[in-house]
Amino acid sequence: xxxxxxxxxxxxxxxxxxxxxxxxxxxxxxxxxxxxxxxxxxxxxxxxxxxxxxxxxxxxxxxxxxxxxxxxxxxxxxxxxxxxxxxxxxxxxxxxxxxxxxxxxxxxxxxxxxxxxxxxxxxxxxxxxxxxxxxxxxxxxxxxxxxxxxxxxxxxxxxxxxxxxxxxxxxxxxxxxxxxxxxxxxxxxxxxxxxxxxxxxxxxxxxxxxxxxxxxxxxxxxxxxxxxxxxxxxxxxxxxxxxxxxxxxxxxxxxxxxxxxxxxxxxxxxxxxxxxxxxxxxxxxxxxxxxxxxxxxxxxxxxxxxxxxxxxxxxxxxxxxxxxxxxxxxxxxxxxxxxxxxxxx
Numbered sequence: 001x002x003x004x005x006x007x008x009x010x011x012x013x014x015x016x017x018x019x020x021x022x023x024x025x026x027x028x029x030x031x032x033x034x035x036x037x038x039x040x041x042x043x044x045x046x047x048x049x050x051x052x053x054x055x056x057x058x059x060x061x062x063x064x065x066x067x068x069x070x071x072x073x074x075x076x077x078x079x080x081x082x083x084x085x086x087x088x089x090x091x092x093x094x095x096x097x098x099x100x101x102x103x104x105x106x107x108x109x110x111x112x113x114x115x116x117x118x119x120x121x122x123x124x125x126x127x128x129x130x131x132x133x134x135x136x137x138x139x140x141x142x143x144x145x146x147x148x149x150x151x152x153x154x155x156x157x158x159x160x161x162x163x164x165x166x167x168x169x170x171x172x173x174x175x176x177x178x179x180x181x182x183x184x185x186x187x188x189x190x191x192x193x194x195x196x197x198x199x200x201x202x203x204x205x206x207x208x209x210x211x212x213x214x215x216x217x218x219x220x221x222x223x224x225x226x227x228x229x230x231x232x233x234x235x236x237x238x239x240x241x242x243x244x245x246x247x248x249x250x251x252x253x254x255x256x257x258x259x260x261x262x263x264x265x266x267x268x269x270x271x272x273x274x275x276x277x278x279x280x281x282x283x284x285x286x287x288x289x290x291x292x293x294x295x296x297x298x299x300x301x302x303x304x305x306x307x308x309x310x311x312x313x314x315x316x317x318x319x320x321x322x323x324x325x326x327x328x329x330x331x332x333x334x335x336x337x338x339x340x341x342x343x344x345x
Contacts, residue, residue: 002026002027003026003304004026004027004066005028005064005067006029006030006031006059006061006064007030007032007068008031008055008068008070008079009032009033009070009071009072010031010033010042010046011070013070014031014068014070015045017068017296017300020296021068021300023300024304026066029049029061030050030052030058030061030064031046031048031050031052032054032055032058036054039051050063055079056082059083065307066089066091067079067083068091073176074168076092076095076098077097080092080110080318089114089307090115091299091300092115092318094180094324095176095180095321095324095325096322096324097321097325098167098168099325103321104325107318107319107321110317111318114303116315116316116317117317117318117320119180119184119185119316121181121185121235121295122316123298124248125270125279125281125282126248126253127189128314129267129275130237130248131188132278133244133246133275134189134191134246139244143219144218144238144239145192145214145218146240147186147237148223148224149178149181149182149222149225149234150224150225150234152227152229154174154206154226154227155227155228156229171205172201172205173206173226174205174206174224175210178224179208180328182224182235184324185237185248186237189237189248191216194212195213195214196340197210197331197334197343199330199334199335200334201331203227206227207223207225207227208224208335209222209224210224234251235251236248243260253269253289253291254286254289254290255269256268270285277313283298330342
């Protein structure tokens with residue numbers, strides 16, 4: 001029998017979670033929304049067996065084995081904490097918390113339990129291949145990490161909904177929302193930790209630029225923007241080493257770009273030369289594109305495998321959510337001081 005999931009929050013990301021639950025062999029037993037009426041409508045839309053009158057009622061329900069927290073940011077901590085206190089595994093959207101102190105407290109509470117955060121871009125096969133090749137030493141010493149995460153949904157003063165509220169999205173909301181995805185990928189693939197950074201945020205929090213240095217001596221930079229017209233979801237990462245560079249583009253996720261001294265290569269997902277970890281996540285034949293929902297499906301499948309006692313490679317946990325909060329805090333401190341700041345390991 002598959003796990004019975006309860007999903008709190010039924011907007012776009014709640015629907016993504018619902019699809020992933022079913023793909024992992026689970027069932028959506030309950031949903032909870034901002035009002036009981038919305039929960040009833042969402043249960044029909046998302047194919048849930050029942051609607052709960054409140055998030056708390058859902059967490060306490062006997063027919064919920066695992067809780068998915070897909071609410072606005074300020075509700076993550078109390079709902080994830082209640083789930084963990086009830087002894088139930090939880091998948092909580094990021095940011096894990098709106099303050100570093102709350103993220104640290106929640107990560108501490110979660111240790112010894114299955115508690116995950118959807119840094120789902122880790123689950124692209126090309127990303128896993130970059131990680132495997134860097135770890136094998138194929139690139140040599142990686143000395144530059146650079147890229148961008150560009151979106152346009154905040155361009156031309158478009159409404160931001162609850163994210164425009166500083167209590168929800170923060171004054172550095174683009175970095176907290178998507179910049180942490182870039183940092184997670186940079187650290188995950190390179191095996192290095194960002195130890196120092198210098199950041200500037202502008203455009204009412206929709207744009208942040210960051211210069212960075214790592215514990216291995218690499219330098220880098222990233223541009224985070226949610227007001228870049230024409231860029232829907234451009235997550236761009238380049239790891240540049242002594243012998244090779246590896247590039248990933250989320251809007252062209254099927255292709256690994258490799259820069260070498262004797263010429264550039266483009267290798268497609270599913271190449272026979274790809275690593276076992278990459279092959280595990282390559283679920284359909286090359287030429288049939290895998291995308292964002294497939295990554296989410298893999299994330300939830302690995303979360304559920306962990307609940308069953310497995311130890312999936314690269315599963316992002318609340319400790320990774322805490323790491324994101326550490327980086328957001330460093331960006332805020334740097335912007336406010338106008339200087340480089342140290343980033344705790």
